[in-house]
Amino acid sequence: MKILFIGSRLYDDIDYYVKRKGIESILTESNEEAINLDLPDQVFIVPRGMEGPTSIAISQNVDAIVPLIGIDPPLIQVAQMKEEVEKEYGIPVIAADVRAVELTSDKINTKKFYEEIDVATPPYQILNSPEDLTLEFPVVLKQGAGQGGKDIMVAHNLDDVGEYFEKFNQALCEKFIEGSEISIEVLGYDGEYVALPPIYKGETTLEGTHPLNKVKLGPCLIDGLDNNLIQRTAYKVARNLDSDGIFEMDFMYSHKDNQLYAIEVNTRPNGTRYLTTATCGINSLCELINMACGEFSLKNVFDNLEYYYSTEIPVGEYKGPEANEPIKSFDNNNFVVHGPEGYQRITIRAKSKKELEELVNDLT
Structure with a gap:
């Protein structure tokens, strides 16, 4: 199996999984000084845009393309490339299509989309x-x-x-909705969708505190709110987007109105993916690889579900004990450190709330 990955910044998150599955890895990157360029089997430095990755995918005769892009601006180019490459060359591209990106990359379009499918939004x-x-x-x-x-x-x-x-x-x-901020990942491929456990991101503030500066918890446990409602709503949104890849959705729960509001959707890897993995054992980036290999299914996801309590804490610069290899995986660890130096976060998981509290005290 030969896979082309686009973008190196997130590649260290999945390098261990690529090697474990014996996949031949090819990576394209536009920045010759980018991180993680030493990890794949081959690296090609190409101009910005999708023309370079498309050319490399064809010349290297890859079996699939997995974009690892965590920012919004290139997503429409990726979507256009997906439709062209799949139609003309039959190479699966594990990413959202043009319609899904157009509906989610503009917040006004997203609002109208929510109204069309009868999902509550502020x-x-x-x-x-x-x-x-x-x-x-x-x-x-x-x-x-x-x-x-x-x-x-x-x-x-x-x-x-x-x-x-x-x-x-x-x-x-x-x-402005006063209440709880919630994030949830939905995985989708070839018409199958599964909503993973929702994550609690803290309470809204009039100061507009950024989510990265809040302590987050998994799974989401909010008095008066059923997590099944969040998952059903997220599933409904993904099913109506009718596309592939990762969908990260933000919701707000108003305690006063007892109402769940949909806020926005991202069709890319997201900032709460470590917490989701810690909470349920499903790594969304690794699932992209499973999609590329033809091994993604609802049964496989449900069979691999685990149940933990987790938290993510901003630490700035982590100075605790070293993680086991692979350091970006929870396979042999109860914590993962991630983020750039000076802005690091630590995601921790445990089988009980008491054990989680003890680990937090030990690691922070």
């Missing part, structure tokens, strides 16, 4: 000027494109809205 309006506002404060102002909290502002009054419009000509204005 009340919103499109503002072309501060005077258009009809929602009550506080509100959340966003741009259609963007990730990681970029260009998002919690506005408390018209002056805040005016300040936002000093930078932008239009805004997606959404009712």
Whole structure:
């Protein structure tokens, strides 16, 4: 089996799994100084875009292509490449198609999509000027494109809205929901979808605290909220997107209204994947490889499900004990350290809440 991987930044997360399965690995990367270039069997430095990876995939006669891209801008190019390569060369590309990317990469399109499939989302309006506002404060102002909290502002009054419009000509204005932030991964391939356990990302704040700065927990355990509802809703969204790969969905639960709201969808690897793996034993990036190998199925996922309590804590610079090999896997570890130096996080898992507390104290 020969697989072409696009992008090196996430490759160390799956290198152990690629080697374990005896896969011949070829990687394309546009930055010759990128990390992890020493891990695959072959590396090709190509210009930005999908023309280079497509050419390498064809010339190397690969069996499948797995993009490892964790940012939004290239996703539409990947989707266009997927449709071309699958149609003209019959090479499976394990990624979302054009329709799914167009619906999820623009928050306004996503809002309309939720309404079409009857999934609750916070009340919103499109503002072309501060005077258009009809929602009550506080509100959340966003741009259609963007990730990681970029260009998002919690506005408390018209002056805040005016300040936002000093930078932008239009805004997606959404009712601020006070409640719990939730993330969930859904895996999908060839019409089969499975929603993994949801992750609790903390409570909303009027200060707009970034999720990376919050302690997260898995599985999500919120009084009054059934995790089955989150999973059913996430499954419904993925089924209607009708595409392949990883779908990471953000939800908000309003305690006051007892209402689960869908916020956004990402068709790429996401920041809570370590917690999901720690909580249930299913590594979404490894499942992309299983899809490429024809080994992904609901039965295989359900047969491999495990049950742990987990948490993820920002530590800045980790100074605790070293993990066992492979260090990015929970196979021989109860913790994984990840993230760039100075901004590291540690994800820890245990069979009980008490054991988890003890491990947190030992490792942090």
